[in-house]
Amino acid sequence: MGTLVGHVAPGFAFLALGLxxxxxxxxxxSLRPNSYTSAPWFPTSRIKYLELYMIMLGSFLSxxxxxxxxxxxxxxxxxxxxxxxxxxxxFEHATISLTFFIYAVLxxxxxxxxxxxQYGLTQFLGAIAFGQQFLLFHxxxxxxxxxxxxxxLLLQIVVFVSLITTLLGIGYPKSFLVSFVRSASIFFxxxxxxxxxxMLWTPSLIPKGCFINSEEGHQVVRCxxxxxxxxxxSLVNLQFSWFLIGVTIFSVSLYLVLDxxxxxxxxxxxxxxxxxDEDSDDVESQKEHKLDESKSFIxxxxxxxxxxxxxx
Numbered sequence: 001m002g003t004l005v006g007h008v009a010p011g012f013a014f015l016a017l018g019l020x021x022x023x024x025x026x027x028x029x030s031l032r033p034n035s036y037t038s039a040p041w042f043p044t045s046r047i048k049y050l051e052l053y054m055i056m057l058g059s060f061l062s063x064x065x066x067x068x069x070x071x072x073x074x075x076x077x078x079x080x081x082x083x084x085x086x087x088x089x090x091f092e093h094a095t096i097s098l099t100f101f102i103y104a105v106l107x108x109x110x111x112x113x114x115x116x117x118q119y120g121l122t123q124f125l126g127a128i129a130f131g132q133q134f135l136l137f138h139x140x141x142x143x144x145x146x147x148x149x150x151x152x153l154l155l156q157i158v159v160f161v162s163l164i165t166t167l168l169g170i171g172y173p174k175s176f177l178v179s180f181v182r183s184a185s186i187f188f189x190x191x192x193x194x195x196x197x198x199m200l201w202t203p204s205l206i207p208k209g210c211f212i213n214s215e216e217g218h219q220v221v222r223c224x225x226x227x228x229x230x231x232x233x234s235l236v237n238l239q240f241s242w243f244l245i246g247v248t249i250f251s252v253s254l255y256l257v258l259d260x261x262x263x264x265x266x267x268x269x270x271x272x273x274x275x276x277d278e279d280s281d282d283v284e285s286q287k288e289h290k291l292d293e294s295k296s297f298i299x300x301x302x303x304x305x306x307x308x309x310x311x312x
Contacts (some may be wrong), residue, residue: 003219004201005066006093011193013058018187020051025183027253029176030262038169038179040122041107049111052104057102066094086216092136099132122171130163146229147210147221150236151196158192161185184251191243199239207232 024042044050067076076087103125108120165182199205209228212219223229
């Protein structure tokens, strides 16, 4: 992170993950509203662990970018082997990515071992990942007072929602609302990361009275005076509010559209099943009718033979 690409790339990853979970949770609940049970991740038809593989790949690339590709010397350490101040945030971002990588790896292990506590432990691992993300953004070594700090402060709210809903998912696995809010919060994280990348590192989008300044090898937004800083922070707050409204409208609209779509499929499936049951009942009744006729025919034959014997 710390650059436009460093925010936009993980932003798209969170955006895609949140959308993937929204689609699958809505589908699962629409088709089975009475027997719905949340899932921490969703397999695909061809590659079962594709979602977890993508999390591992994205996390690995993020760690490589922070610790190897991004630094000028292609390594983040000082000449004496210590971590210099200007690379502290690289280690913080890489640690977040490492936690998500471990979540994906252990989720696969739990699924392969068929553990009885698979669901609860997988959700717990997800909560650890979001908890780590929240902690390191809260204690971030980057600027807390400037415009970037305001973006990070509001990001913590969304990450906290992801953390709480993941923990609630352990105790309430059948709650669709918990899964829905968690998925929407992950989607929101992605959208907010993308916005941060463009708003903080695109000169034409910097608030009036502020500018991009190079500090310790990193570009940081600074403002001319307290009034310009206050205005810039207020604009960030407005952006968050507008994004909150937009994500809410999008999530609820997506639910309404998909619920109607899968609900119609469910009705057609139920009608087809009912017709098949009725056909099977007709076949069974016809079989029983034929069986009764054969039984009555046999009984009639027995009576005829009995009367012939008596005449003899």
